[in-house]
Amino acid sequence: MNVGGQHFRTIWLKADDARIVQLIDQRFLPHRFVVEGIATVEQMATAIRDMHVRGAGLIGAAAGYGMYLAARGGADLMQAAAQLKATRPTAVNLAWAIDRQLHAIAAADLAKDKVATALATAKQIADEDAEYCRLIGRHGLELIHRIAREKHGKQINVLTHCNAGWLAFVDHGSATSPIYAAHDEGLPVHVWVDETRPRNQGSKLTAWELGEHGVPHTVIADNTGGHLMQRGDVDLVIVGTDRTTYTGDVANKIGTYLKALAAKDNNVPFYVALPSSSFDWTMRDGLAEIPIEQRAAEEVRHADGWANGERVEVRLTPENSAAANYGFDVTPRRLVTGLITERGICEANEKSILALFPEHASSAPTRKATLLSPFSSREMGAGDKSVASPG
């Protein structure tokens, strides 16, 4: 998307120097726009581990380019893969991109071909990510068009939580992609940006990227969304997800569940935007099964921001107060109006999700459902698995 009127992705090969991968160093946003040049796999590992780049799609793309730099530098590829995988052990896209590179490079014969293959694969991973996000935008745009028709030219208010924007991917973003598509078509879309404590990805990243692309937006405290919905000032909620079960339960940044409850209570449509890589095809019950990361208490005890031209961290709590920092929560599928994927929009339930992604029907572990089914397991053929009702 645009930064100061110029199109950017979050990561790219330097135009005039194929030895360098460039990326936006997000640690300095929204206060400074810093582009970092990465020349080695070690530097890329640091950039991922220390969160110069973050977000599922972008981490995958960064790992892909990291493997390219390893191949180009003649590094031991297995060692490079291990080094990159160790940076953010829970990020599913990381291992997926690295393994894809290992397979692609292994298939090339000559050393020179291996480097070219690694570069082509890195670009492909990045391009696919951008394309999936673009498609999410096209499908989500239909929802916004529908609201626009009902509102007859009045401002369309979309609420989002955390940063599921282009900064978390290569371009477009997931939750933001329909918003950018609507804005670029000239629809009068305005975004309520949850600040998203404790790390403030909303006020720092989402507000910045919307502002740079010219999308009208207003930052709010995380406490505010319910009140806005009660007043009728929210037409649509779109959030991203870190992991969604194939039954439709949505793990996302802590606080998402509270907004989903408010949306339900006020009849506001609540959508989750995700590329299919964010589905977990093995989990039935998000609340029971998805592990929730606990992060450092210091993030809650402090806030960091900008004062007198530098980044400053201030303590908000008494010195001796304990703090707890759960990174994510799970929004049960009953609160989710629909899922916006690269293949289209589906309902947040097993049947609708597997109808859109039938290739995953056989991998879904429906045994529990089978046990609860009125049919015995012998009566239920493999073909029935995809439509077994959720438990």
Next chain:
Amino acid sequence: MNVGGQHFRTIWLKADDARIVQLIDQRFLPHRFVVEGIATVEQMATAIRDMHVRGAGLIGAAAGYGMYLAARGGADLMQAAAQLKATRPTAVNLAWAIDRQLHAIAAADLAKDKVATALATAKQIADEDAEYCRLIGRHGLELIHRIAREKHGKQINVLTHCNAGWLAFVDHGSATSPIYAAHDEGLPVHVWVDETRPRNQGSKLTAWELGEHGVPHTVIADNTGGHLMQRGDVDLVIVGTDRTTYTGDVANKIGTYLKALAAKDNNVPFYVALPSSSFDWTMRDGLAEIPIEQRAAEEVRHADGWANGERVEVRLTPENSAAANYGFDVTPRRLVTGLITERGICEANEKSILALFPEHASSAPTRKATLLSPFSSREMGAGDKSVASPG
């Protein structure tokens, strides 16, 4: 309650000098404990306006002492009253305390008696506030005892939002009073403290006062309460209120509504603690009628805290991003399990509230309910008003 092992109120007459009123200057909490001496009504007006003191009960007590200082200093009492009333125009307790002083002082004959009367009235206002809060604690304690019996000695987890603590009153607080009572009885009570952005009254004031009194507590981002309730880690929610309609709708710090929704969704009891002065006996419909204050956007765009031994304000958002700052939201009565008042606990509905405060039955404007009632207005006597069903 206790500060560093010593009992304090939020405001008091200096022990050895009746010319000075002392108060805790809350602007420096939780980082420094500052006691300020106030010698004139002008200084008291500044202390209220600039929020050295805040909270409904405490503002009333401060205004009472302000009128005493005015009487003692020979000031024009009507002018002093106007000066004090202008400090926080929306605080209902402020005008109430000032008018009470004007009546009391007017009834005294001699100038000397006027000063003595003003002091006695100021003390009475403060003592009554503390006593009402203490009684709220006794009644709320019964709820905690009930939970304690079910949990067989295991930790009892109470979640609270914002600061409805003793710092907002003269002593005990409203939402915190049952917690202090339980802690002082030796019950294993632990408090989840919502940080309460954007002003962080939770992480700054509630965490501080609980910590100083020795109550175990954990500060959490406002996003976290729903997840904790899903996990079964919250046994009880108690919040305060800025205004509650006589039909049971609760205006309180922004974000309260989201916690109430989560409590309902997880069968966690959700109580509101309030002295009867916080009831609005004229409003039927909280959502439609209670005006919601919009505060400065800068509070959302910034956070202030402590860095290198001083108070620092840091900017969290891009320079050009707009922000909105709604101070309160309204929790509809259907989400409220009960109200804890100085007279006991009642349900959040007109019938139950007016049964506890029957002297207000005739002031309640039940005309709308009458129109909806199956009886004609002629058939409905005055005595029926208190039990007219909510609209």
